[in-house]
Amino acid sequence: MSFDVIVIGTGAGGGTLARALAPGGLKVLLIERGDFLPREKANWRADEVFRRHRYHNAEPWLDGAGRPFQPVCGYHVGGDTRLYGAAVLRRRESDFDTVRHAGGDTVAWPIRYADLAPYYDVAERWYFAHGLRGEDPTEPEAAAFPGPPFRHDPAIEEVFLRLRDIGLHPFHLPLALHLDEARRERSPCIRCDTCDGFPCLVAGKGDAEMCGVRPALAHPNVTLRTGLKAVRLETSGDGRRVVAVCCEGGGATESFRGRVVVVAAGAINSAALLLASASGRHPRGLANGSDQVGRNYMCHINSVMLGLRPGRANGVAFQKTIGVNDFYRESGDPAFPWPLGHVQLLGKVTGEILKAQRPYLPRTFTDWFSGRSVDWWLTTEDLASPANRITLTPSGQIRVACTPNNLEAHHRLIARWRRVLRRIGFPLVFTQTMGIEAVAHQVGTVRFGRDPATSVLDPHCRAHELDNLFVVDGGFMPSISAVNPSLTIMAQALRAAGHIRARFAEGTWAESRA
Ligand SMILES: Cc1cc2nc3c(=O)[nH]c(=O)nc-3n(C[C@H](O)[C@H](O)[C@H](O)COP(=O)(O)OP(=O)(O)OC[C@H]3O[C@@H](n4cnc5c(N)ncnc54)[C@H](O)[C@@H]3O)c2cc1C
Numbered sequence: 001m002s003f004d005v006i007v008i009g010t011g012a013g014g015g016t017l018a019r020a021l022a023p024g025g026l027k028v029l030l031i032e033r034g035d036f037l038p039r040e041k042a043n044w045r046a047d048e049v050f051r052r053h054r055y056h057n058a059e060p061w062l063d064g065a066g067r068p069f070q071p072v073c074g075y076h077v078g079g080d081t082r083l084y085g086a087a088v089l090r091r092r093e094s095d096f097d098t099v100r101h102a103g104g105d106t107v108a109w110p111i112r113y114a115d116l117a118p119y120y121d122v123a124e125r126w127y128f129a130h131g132l133r134g135e136d137p138t139e140p141e142a143a144a145f146p147g148p149p150f151r152h153d154p155a156i157e158e159v160f161l162r163l164r165d166i167g168l169h170p171f172h173l174p175l176a177l178h179l180d181e182a183r184r185e186r187s188p189c190i191r192c193d194t195c196d197g198f199p200c201l202v203a204g205k206g207d208a209e210m211c212g213v214r215p216a217l218a219h220p221n222v223t224l225r226t227g228l229k230a231v232r233l234e235t236s237g238d239g240r241r242v243v244a245v246c247c248e249g250g251g252a253t254e255s256f257r258g259r260v261v262v263v264a265a266g267a268i269n270s271a272a273l274l275l276a277s278a279s280g281r282h283p284r285g286l287a288n289g290s291d292q293v294g295r296n297y298m299c300h301i302n303s304v305m306l307g308l309r310p311g312r313a314n315g316v317a318f319q320k321t322i323g324v325n326d327f328y329r330e331s332g333d334p335a336f337p338w339p340l341g342h343v344q345l346l347g348k349v350t351g352e353i354l355k356a357q358r359p360y361l362p363r364t365f366t367d368w369f370s371g372r373s374v375d376w377w378l379t380t381e382d383l384a385s386p387a388n389r390i391t392l393t394p395s396g397q398i399r400v401a402c403t404p405n406n407l408e409a410h411h412r413l414i415a416r417w418r419r420v421l422r423r424i425g426f427p428l429v430f431t432q433t434m435g436i437e438a439v440a441h442q443v444g445t446v447r448f449g450r451d452p453a454t455s456v457l458d459p460h461c462r463a464h465e466l467d468n469l470f471v472v473d474g475g476f477m478p479s480i481s482a483v484n485p486s487l488t489i490m491a492q493a494l495r496a497a498g499h500i501r502a503r504f505a506e507g508t509w510a511e512s513r514a
């Protein structure tokens with residue numbers, strides 16, 4: 001079967017690009033290895049989500065030493081946005097340049113903030129972003145958010161004010177939720193305590209199924225095939241064009257032809273697919289003349305920090321409403337003149353979640369604890385390193401070799417935030433740093449750039465070596481910044497879609513239907 005555009009993967013990148021390409025009649029095929037995530041009560045059961053890993057249905061991968069681990073990610077229509085915490089932040093303008101960190105320098109992007117700004121605007125609109133401009137001193141220039149900020153739960157409002165009192169600049173964390181607080185009876189989102197890491201049972205989250213794939217499928221020229229895994233891309237004899245996408249699903253194989261092929265399988269799976277598509281013309285893997293495919297994997301250095309204030313329960317349910325960037329550009333300590341990172345509230349760590357993750361603790365204790373804690377997510381930028389890379393074993397299994405870097409900055413962020421929490425009235429603080437299985441913020445494995453010797457994709461995310469191959473998931477990022485990646489993936493997918501449309505309009509690819 002033959003299509004104008006084949007999109008592999010339906011997450012933040014693929015789902016958004018599909019919606020952008022849908023109007024106008026291009027024949028688009030979406031290939032998704034997962035299925036629609038079922039709407040069921042288990043969506044909101046911590047035991048199912050965090051202990052049984054009901055929706056983390058990726059196959060086990062190997063770490064750098066060859067030990068298997070279960071990645072915390074899933075294959076579903078909408079990709080990992082079905083599980084995400086819906087924090088949607090723009091990169092800071094300085095994140096597009098080289099940034100000096102304690103652990104080394106970041107790689108500058110081939111585009112500027114201004115190139116992406118109009119696409120951020122659209123992504124915020126499509127994904128129901130709510131927030132308040134002007135509170136975050138590091139935030140780039142932009143029009144008002146499509147929706148007003150969500151109000152804080154009362155105990156969180158108190159935290160917000162105390163942070164201000166000690167001279168920090170907390171801001172309303174931008175969130176992609178389908179909620180109009182003035183008309184709650186008409187809004188799907190109910191401000192619950194099972195959002196971050198859970199699928200939304202009531203379709204209230206601005207995820208890529210609701211805001212990308214479903215609107216795309218409203219157009220008759222768009223077809224979605226689920227349960228189909230793209231396993232190999234075949235090229236023309238000269239190796240300059242992808243001519244077939246070979247898939248496996250339901251015990252059968254199928255192949256599809258497209259004028260343009262867009263890979264959006266997530267940074268790790270996209271690299272794996274290109275590596276698995278090695279051929280005589282592309283012996284190291286497709287589009288891999290630079291030997292950069294799979295390298296420079298980044299995922300943030302992340303820690304969870306629970307601040308506990310014994311006493312009366314705080315009544316917090318909808319928790320993820322504060323961000324803090326006071327240590328984003330520099331630590332504030334002259335002895336350490338480098339960035340530390342970004343801090344945001346986590347979705348509520350309920351007693352049920354604590355119990356799911358620490359089954360040996362009695363439920364009475366986890367309920368008591370979570371009723372008095374306020375829970376944070378601390379993020380430090382990790383740096384591109386060629387040795388942090390995705391490879392395939394001879395049998396095709398994914399291997400993620402990753403030695404975390406820039407760790408001193410993260411340790412200092414932890415120490416700094418612990419002091420902040422104590423100052424604002426949380427005498428007990430508990431911290432846990434994420435391990436290799438926390439692949440949520442995976443990026444960097446097929447980075448874009450101007451120089452084909454050091455990058456895989458051009459600034460529009462087209463492969464330097466193939467005329468009709470694009471990659472539009474998190475893989476394109478040469479540096480990750482310290483803010484969550486989704487909104488940037490969506491914005492760049494929109495930018496790539498605009499480029500693909502323009503090239504079709506010019507007549508590029510007119511003759512290339514294989
Ligand atoms: C628990 C959790 C919380 C998060 N919270 C946030 C947050 O608050 N804010 C934020 O910005 N980000 C958050 N993220 C990260 C965010 O979800 C990802 O950055 C984003 O989804 C990545 O988009 P993507 O297009 O690169 O990949 P994905 O969204 O993962 O999409 C990839 C798609 O490709 C499909 N696929 C993979 N391989 C193949 C193949 N071979 N053939 C066909 N299909 C394939 C997958 O099934 C999937 O649908 C979170 C992630 C998790 C897991």
Ligand code: SF4
Nearest residue numbers: 189190192195200204
């Ligand atoms: S907070 Fe809103 S969007 Fe999130 S899971 Fe609850 S109802 Fe859904």
